[in-house]
Amino acid sequence: MKAPGKLYIAGEYAVVEKGTPSIIVALNQFITVNIEKSNDYGSIVSKQYSENSIYWKRIDNKIIFDNRDNPFHYILAAINIVETYAQSISKKLVTYHLKVDSELDNSDGKKYGLGSSAAVTVATVKALCQLYDINVSKDELFKLSAIAHLDVQGNGSLGDIAASVYGGWIAYEAFDREWLKQMRSQMSIKDLINHKWPFLRIEPLTPPKNLKLLIGWTGSPASTSQLVDKVSSEKSNKEAEYQSFIQDSKACIKRMISGFYNESLETIQKEIIVNRKLLHKLCNITNVIIETPSLKKLCDIAIKNGGAAKSSGAGGGDCGIAIVNSDNNDIQKILNEWENNQIKQLNLDIHKNQF
Template identity: 45%
Template sequence: MSQPWTTEVRAPGKLYIAGEYAVVEPGIPAVLIAVDRYVTVRVRDAVGTGHIISDLNAGSRLEWYRRDSDMVIEADEALFSFVLAAMRIVEEVVVEFGEPLRIFDLAITSELDDDSGRKFGLGSSAAVTVATVAALCAHYGLDLSRMEQLKLALLAGTEVQRSGSGGDIAASMFGGWIAYTAFDRAWARRERAQRSLAELLALDWPGLSVRRVAPPDGLRLLVGWTGSPASTSRLVGGVQSRKDQGGTDYAHFLAESRRCVTSLVDALNAGDREGVLAGIRRNRELLRQLGERTGITIETPTLRHLIETAADYGGAAKTSGAGGGDCGIVLIDADAGIDGLLALWERADIRVLNLSVHQPEGPVE
């Protein structure tokens, strides 16, 4: 008879509000929110063989065991790449702290896909990484701050996806509205090769910053899903591979994105409604220009329809995340009538996602 689950942690999904693509460069800001759909990870001790069970990827299961201290998996690891990276990074800290390694079962459930398994673009990889790190830290009794757990999750994420900024991981870890800037990944790789993991967690990471941002005053957030899942790693990788071909264009994009997002954060914190709307519109234009210059389809026809119809109703709209499908976001006056807008979206097969902001739990540490 199976033992009861002894540890349970959930991590929220995320949405980008502004700063996409530029945020992959260290120190360039983005604004994100955590949303109230979750990945839940449960852990319990096991004997001999551990299992990873997931309702992601059409319901998957993996067995693992130990050969000395090594984790041995004989099946294809691809479906669980982020989970396994998170498991290994936490256990590296466990070993450094002199604690014994354990065999355990780990179960994953997700609310970040639709009923057919298509992704909404809410950051399921980031959420499962955060939830796995937090659950195993709790299971092993590791006394790590949230910022230290964030660093573990960032390292795990870069083991799988080298081009990501980590903003989705930070939003999932801290909740609420945040301004995020990415760490210097090349610096982290160098330090990782020279230091213990515990030493690396204690350092200030160049570029890395997470700050609370005030939610928009008097504005409502609408999220429309196009029904067309997009590959963030492919789209971001495509822009990164082309960034040197545009001469000064990419540097100009970074400078303008920094200026735009900084102004947006200031407007949010000041309760400047018009400044917030202007920031969203400006960021949309910067992303549209980036797509044109690189030949990457960031704003699909369906997303363009979402944006332009929202503008007709007085809202400010843009793609969220890498674009290429997935979600668009709208900030619109909280008192605005939106029935007509939603009817237009329905006719265009744009699904409104009933999302709220996952409220933060405590300060950023």
């Protein structure tokens, strides 16, 4: 079972607040999870991290690991959530070998910032649902994966989960995480994934035909959860300014979404520039570096050559994006200047919409 990686186009950081919109795109690079039944012991193996493969046994329907220290927390959380759900609908638990293959990291294991933890969570949930013969809708797949991912990361909007589940370009608004936290102790997993989640909104977007997305990687991996934690801890010191940022971001993304509906590349590009400025404002509020010098260079090169550009996701390194007109003769100029400044183009396509 495969799940695609993602990139945030706009609305980062603000999207962690419930009901605040963002725009995300799924990409045609995947994490693949394969499961094969086993009669004795189980295993979790990844080609990328073979030295960290782990083995487990099942004792009284619980998974017991031989390794105390392992890097597969998201996979383990996905296993726990799906198997809890499987038992609630009277499925018999089995033992299996689970293999992971990732296209979302480069050859030496560095992350590109394409949402590998979300993709591996979604792919694992899909594979386990297939193993246990559980038919799940996209909405149910999102909810199971979101619960598992949140159990590990503890923060974030879960927009990357939505991108991996639904594919294509999407507008995403986060659900109320405090509500989910309370409901976890009051409702079964079965009831929870059938329940309407407050503020959650996911809808497909169709980009204008002349929109071209360029993706540049700065070579500096960043930790989303740590950056989100830093912003969260600093925002309380300047609550009024932070709330102003949230409202401005909400208005910006709504205008950008209207650009998709109206097939207006000009509107989308204009709001990309606005969103970049809003992230600069957030930097000043929280003293968290989102746009590194390399990301600034990436953006400045694209803007100088007729595009609109900004950091993508948590920033602090990783990727930046440029939205350009596909008829623009300066696209190659942008790519050449990126290369001259040690910015690697990730030549990725959009993973088709699966709504």
